[in-house]
Amino acid sequence: MASTPTTSAKKDVYLVIGGSGFLGRHVVEALLARGDSVSVFDLVQRHHDVPFYSGDISEEELVSDALRKSGATCIIHTASPMHGLDDPALYWKVNVDGTQAVINAAIANGVPKLVYTSSAGVVFDGHDLIDVDERIPPLEKAMDPYNESKAKAEELVLAANGKGGLCTVALRPAGIFGPGDHQFLAGLFQAWQRGQSHIQVGDNTNIFDWTYVGNCVHAHLLAADKLGPTSPEEIERLKESLKIALPSIECTTQRHRVPTSRCRPLGPYVTPPPNADEILANWNNPNYEPPMPRPAIRSKFDQFSDAALARATPEELPLQVAGQVFFITNGEPTGFWDMPRVVYRFFDEHFQKPNTKRRWVLPRELGFMLASAAEWWAWLIGKEPGFTRYRVTYTCAWRCFNIEKARRVLGYEPQVGLEEGIRRTVEWWTAEQKKAEKA
Amino acid sequence: MGAASMLTLLLTHPLEFRTLLQYKIWHEPKRDITAPSEHPTSGWDRPSMRRCWQFLDQTSRSFAGVIKELNGDLARVVCLFYLILRGLDTLEDDMTLPDEKKQPLLRQFHKLAITPGWTFTESGPDEKDRQVLVEWTVVCDELLLLDSRLTRPAPTASRRYRDIILDITEKVETGMADFAHRAATTDKVYVETVDEYNLYCHYVAGLVGEGLTRLWSASGKEADWLGEQLELSNAMGTMLQKTNIIRDFREDADERRFFWPREIWGRDVYGKAAGGLPPFREMAEMHAPGREKQALWAQSGMIVDVLCYACDSLDYLRLLREQSVFAFCAIPQTMAMATLALCFMNYEMFQRNIKIRKAEAASLIMRSTNPRDVALIFRHYSRVIHARAVPEDPNFIKLSVACGKVRARPRPPSPVHSQTDLRPARRSSNGSSATTPPSCA
Structure with a gap:
């Protein structure tokens, strides 16, 4: 799928909105690395390697100005205030008004492509999310002002698809982490410093999906490349390929290929088998496909079952990029606490100060009571609560997503596994710490 | 089981007694x-x-x-x-x-x-x-x-049972002979690489999976194309073989048979993570005193390797449609998952031969009847393994992902039978993602 030619032969010129932020900066670097022309629109300039346009995205004129000056043909909109602020008005202003301004400016300037970074959180209201796909209906009531504003912005972006020649797509990454992230690792570091690394809320039987930032960027670039009208032939081709199973994701588990009688190494043979050349050639061919491809196993409830596809209207058809949303994850679901535990373990070793206290598992219900008490106490003394009911909900719920749509339609495959992603993240963090010490 | 041993079981393991009794009755x-x-x-x-x-x-x-x-x-x-x-x-x-x-x-x-x-x-x-x-x-x-x-009517050549059996026999015997010859004529005692280990398992078990699947197809009880799904059928056999190779560590080591690949047990990281010990040079060191931690990390490396076949096995089982074939294939697979859960982080495995208990086996035989229940059994044991994994283990993230994949798999759809133990979950529309009580997921 990745090998199909993209819709436009001409190279796009990119404007990354929020290009100074965590994800935005990674997108800029990836675009630069493949030799594309990139500009950044953001509040503050942190890097000086690309043209920079300063401004608030809710001011449409400023965005328009940047679009004209940069000559952008593709907007990648990653800007958002960070999660967890107690400022609903800010979220609304940036995410909703800002996104509307971006859409208006794009249409006014005839920009053909807009890729919007939504969030998997827009479908999370505290209930378990188990293998959900993009058909999951929008929430009646969002979990918090952040997610409410993200959901609204996503709705605006999708509704703008096809207006004035603009094609739009929204990506919903889940649990982004990686070098440059100041939220996830910093939060864990604080907990570790306070000596709380042995505390765990919930029994860690809930499964959680994470996304390494590099994979998230990869998905953004694929979406940008493939965004545009999808031809009927392309849709037919995709439909046909739905019958064949996708390979399993082995980035972290690194499973070796399974030898078969038709495709295997020759081993310590005495006399080679009659078809030795063929089976060895198959084995040495990393793209070997057996004569009978592996069937995709679907029930009639599956999003790509014939029944489901037949029901979808042409605009809804999930086999296109424009006007669609895509969940993006590493495709490697794990227990929620596994990730923090690995990071704590890293801090233990890095500072040679292991927390020897016994692991303390708080049941979810008790966690709720304590969080209520903490929130009340914080309110009483007028501080930001560090431990909230939202966090308890978040750490105890299942949040795993079906990413088949992104794999089929965008051709997305995670490039960096969870294990390698964590390694790169803590390596970056260590380097940052050293820099801070010197300064 | 005699009356006396059943009576002992009633007193020592009442729940197991119940399972075995139910097995006998039902x-x-x-x-x-x-x-x-x-x-x-x-x-x-x-x-x-x-x-x-x-x-x-x-x-x-x-x-x-x-x-x-x-x-x-x-x-x-x-x-x-x-x-x-x-x-x-x-x-x-x-x-x-x-x-x-x-x-x-x-x-x-x-x-x-x-x-x-x-x-x-x-x-x-x-x-x-x-x-x-x-x-x-x-x-x-x-x-x-x-x-x-x-x-049934006289079969065509490719569907003749004897031809299938003898074709597989020839492949298995050649592989066995190759490995036996190398062991006898060189001083190579150990299997070195994971690829070599996989090839050996293909010869002695993966091929059996291929053969059996071709027999299913030849019998007309399963689809013709199933016999051609070599990767899936090999995964089935390999999962069983690798599980036995792990469990039988001590018995094999005492008889100087070594199947674990050095690429796994000889890893530097296992020594380092066990307090700065050198890597294992000989497999016998794994049951030497003072090396317990390191041996467990090596064992967990072997177990992650097997867990990677779990999803393929579940896929294979979902492709079957004949009940007796399903039971034949599913029961050994669920037993293997139970065995992996028994061995994981269990140092006893290095000291003596361990086995799942009779009642557990009986319960698995009774429950391995359809893809959904088998998926639930796999999920249960993945959870048992995951709960015992610790971040000190160099395989921790790999284990976590391997178990997570089994547990987060798309669920075979079915109506919800019991409302009492369900925590509500959000679903994709059109009824997909049937929810499962977290308690058995």
Whole structure:
């Protein structure tokens, strides 16, 4: 799928909105690395390697100005205030008004492509999310002002698809982490410093999906490349390929290929088998496909079952990029606490100060009571609560997503596994710490 | 189990007593191969086949039951396939046979097996299944009858049971002979790489999976194309073989048989993570005092490797449509998951031979009846393994992902039977993602 030619032969010129932020900066670097022309629109300039346009995205004129000056043909909109602020008005202003301004400016300037970074959180209201796909209906009531504003912005972006020649797509990454992230690792570091690394809320039987930032960027670039009208032939081709199973994701588990009688190494043979050349050639061919491809196993409830596809209207058809949303994850679901535990373990070793206290598992219900008490106490003394009911909900719920749509339609495959992603993240963090010490 | 041991069990493990009692009350064998109505397919009326059935009971504790419950001709066909493999195994394992003698025997076995009158009496006295080779003529007679005594129309060449069995036999024997020859003629004691380990498992188990699947297709009980799904059928066999290789560590090590690949057990990181020890140089070091942690990390590396086959196995099982074939395939697989859960982080495995308890096995036999329940069983054991994993283990993230994949898999859809233990979950529209109570997920 990745090998199909993209819709436009001409190279796009990119404007990354929020290009100074965590994800935005990674997108800029990836675009630069493949030799594309990139500009950044953001509040503050942190890097000086690309043209920079300063401004608030809710001011449409400023965005328009940047679009004209940069000559952008593709907007990648990653800007958002960070999660967890107690400022609903800010979220609304940036995410909703800002996104509307971006859409208006794009249409006014005839920009053909807009890729919007939504969030998997827009479908999370505290209930378990188990293998959900993009058909999951929008929430009646969002979990918090952040997610409410993200959901609204996503709705605006999708509704703008096809207006004035603009094609739009929204990506919903889940649990982004990686070098440059100041939220996830910093939060864990604080907990570790306070000596709380042995505390765990919930029994860690809930499964959680994470996304390494590099994979998230990869998905953004694929979406940008493939965004545009999808031809009927392309849709037919995709439909046909739905019958064949996708390979399993082995980035972290690194499973070796399974030898078969038709495709295997020759081993310590005495006399080679009659078809030795063929089976060895198959084995040495990393793209070997057996004569009978592996069937995709679907029930009639599956999003790509014939029944489901037949029901979808042409605009809804999930086999296109424009006007669609895509969940993006590493495709490697794990227990929620596994990730923090690995990071704590890293801090233990890095500072040679292991927390020897016994692991303390708080049941979810008790966690709720304590969080209520903490929130009340914080309110009483007028501080930001560090431990909230939202966090308890978040750490105890299942949040795993079906990413088949992104794999089929965008051709997305995670490039960096969870294990390698964590390694790169803590390596970056260590380097940052050293820099801070010197300064 | 005798009355006395049942009574002991009642006092020491009341829940297991309950399971076994329920098994005795509720579990009915699906067919009785000795019944006159079954004779046309089971061959019980022929003395030669009756002897083969006896051999099956004597040589296999775990497979005899599920083989005899296969429908139609398949029970007899698979019984003979099993005996051929038993015969091969007996020759391969026999340390009293010098390589010069063993090589031609192994490499010709697919021919010897159907040579009327051929028998083999020179197996070592300790080979517990040597009698099968001594009386091979009964197996040979039955193999020769195989495709003429069928209750279905004469098959085309690629669907002939005997041809499938002998084709697989030839491949298995060649692989066994290659590895045996190398062990006998070089000083290579250990399997070095994971690829080599995988190839060995392909020869002795993956191929069996291929063969059985081709038999399902040939019988018409399963789809034709299933026999061509070599990756899936190999994964099924390999998962079982690798599980046994892990569990039998001590028994094999004491008999100087080493199947674990050095690429896994010899990793530097395991020594480092066990307090700065050097990597294992010899496999015997794994059960030496002071190396317990390091041995457990090596064991967990082996277990992650097997867990990678779990999703393929579940996929394979979902492709089956005949109930007796399903049970035959599913029961060993759920037992393997239970065995992995038993071994994981259990140092006893290095000291003695451990096994899942009888009641657990009985319960798995009763429950391994459909793809959904099997998926739930897999999920349960993944959760058991995951709960015991610790971040000190260098395989921690790999384990976490391998278990997470089994547990987050798309669920075979089914109505929700019990509302009481459900925590509400959000679903994709059109009813997908049937929810499962977290308590058994």
